[in-house]
Amino acid sequence: MPVTVHIPGALREFTAGRATVEIAFSNGTVADALTLLWTLYPGVRDRVVNEQGEVRQHINIFVGNENIRYTGGLASPVADGSQISIVPAVSGG
């Protein structure tokens, strides 16, 4: 089953307007799934990770309902059919 990546509104300019992107993918890591996403939609990459490939400080990535910060970061496993969400953190002023 493909993995579904949920794209926040601010980044849909770079996914041809798509709110979700399905990625043909079987068992790997979040980094693997995101690399495929960057391949499809390269504009998303620099908004989500920095030059060093690290997830930006105020961006959270969830696999299902788990924030990958607490499950191994980009090395967190992604099972078939998972839902990956890219979500800006609630912060600011």
Next chain:
Amino acid sequence: MIGQVLGHCRIVAKIGEGGMGVVYRAYDEVLHRDVAIKVVRKNAGFDTSAGQNLLQEARASSSLAHPNICTIYEVGETEDGLYIVMELVEGKSLHAMSAAGGLPPESVLRYGVQIASALTRAHDRGIVHRDLKTSNIVVSSDGLVKVLDFGLAKRVGGGILDAPTMSFSTVQGASSVSGTLPYMAPEILRGDPADARSDLWALGVVLYELASGHLPFEGRTGFEISSSIMREIPKPLGPPIPPGLWAIIQRSLAKEPVLRYQRASEVQAAIEAVQSGAIVTAAPSTDQATPPRISTMHTVRHAQVKKGDFLLLIGTTKGAFILRSNAQRTRWELGGPYFHGHAVYALAYDARGRRRIWASTSSFWGTLLRSSDDFGKSWTNPQQAPVRFPTDTGLSLKNIWQITLGPQDEPEVLYCGVEPAALFETRDAGETWSLVRGLFDHPHRPRWMPGNGGLALHSIVLDPTNKQRMYIAISSGGVYRTEDAGATWTAQNRGIRALFMPDKYPEFGQCVHKITLHPAHPERLFLQNHWGIYRSDNCAENWTDISNGVPSDFGFPIVMHPHNPDCAYVVPVESEEFRCACDGRLRVYRTRNAGTSWEPLMRGLPQKQAYETVLRDAMTVDSCDPTGIYFGTRSGQLYGSRDEGKSWNKIHDGLPAIVCLRSAIIEDGSVMPIRTSPKQAGAMGSRSRSASHQKSHRPARSSKR
């Protein structure tokens, strides 16, 4: 009226009463059916021609045979007024049903799709409702939605409508504004004609109200409601509202009609998609040739810039603005905000054979360098961040603090000063940027310390007489100079204090806040330090403290007079801890003798309880004669002086915290630029390229924002 016959209908009972009319239950004695009759009295506020218009509209609407539209059977006139015979709908209005706190999402979707279907039919026939609202929509006992009063609002104003909420109407014929204020689209409030998309806005309001039980735009007065409609973003609706429904509402409530759904059938299809469990995006459909625009619920005004205009480019912590004026600099028009919610710490106007505004934007999503060739109407939004640290540095870009133009005769050269402290340059007008390794590899770099604002390279100063020479300043690292076009750099801080260090006069590590150089006197620089104001007359070999008589030598900006190399301006703040105008008196200090003495400039500036702060790039000068000086405060106030600082006017207030200010006079795109500020007027670089060698390829432009 009870017992009277109108047409072939006998009035049975009174159902309700509105501003201009009474609604009765009646019985059609010919067709043997129950009907409703709305009787509109002649004295209710419209003249004969308006009455005729009402009749015409009602007749047109009577052609709308649709299960979700309350059918109009007949219209007619009596001595007392007009009457409209219509389908009797027995049920509850959506207003009554949602007043107790909103409906379940499935009900919102079920009713929403029926309303959208009704609008689709009407719009296909060229009929716009103009007063769609929850009190005009009734749900019958079997769950069927009926939209009432189609087409009736067009000519007669709000008075005829049964308005439980405030009406905003005039009865002046075709140009009148009709409808009910909380449901009115921004374009109607602006005085533009309503069209089908105005109905779709109202549908968005209805859906929001059904889902939440309250209106998206509220206020105690009509003015407050209007302001909310024009400017505010409704409070987001979270669970249990499905994201797809919220996306539909957001797009329906886009302030600009072009950003909404364009047809009711699109809304209907979107609601049906949510009902079926599919995910709906807030953005327009994906099969368009141009990148779709995201439904961002805000209004961006564009300043109409023309040749000869004077501009102030304003960077704030929440976006950029373009303030336009005529050459007299007396009347101002504000464009923006651009880059909603993104901090804009650096701006530059590039007139070297083009008319380009450069801006750095910083947000959750990273820092980008963007540009506009049409004064903000469209901006580049590059797929890949153009200014980026190479992987081997192990660093990532936090902010771009400074954008500095290269020499006049090298229009493809620009520089960026960034955080963490580093210098980037482009030699192809921004297509590609490279890290200036000569500075990055400096052995001092590991020992530079971040200041309060981070480890920022915030000043880049070119020597217009020597393309090999250039200065940069870092907080906290100090001043560095190159004499070989960036290959090697030396610390140039002799005489500058660093009170926070054990050695008060170290070789480097000073917290320099700003440096500036006069193009006509390029060996002279002025410097505002963390503590101390300094001048150098020998290309930064030595610095002399010149804070003679200022109330505080702590401050951020320092700018030079464009024509007088002995004249500079600072805005002292009280202390390292307080960082606000001394004693609550907002004063600019000017020297006209290269720092031997300073005079306060205060006429027109608040002198009581004005605890303002002017940040390092929030002050600039123009090249007019007499010179104009401008500064913005952290509280969003913008002041200007057209007489070299003698007197000041508040140009604007209410802006977000101002962090950057630049001026420009708009000449022909092909002419050389004015000196927008001394620090932009230099020249630097080792290779000469003419404008004719510019690449024509530009990064993709987005019409967003």
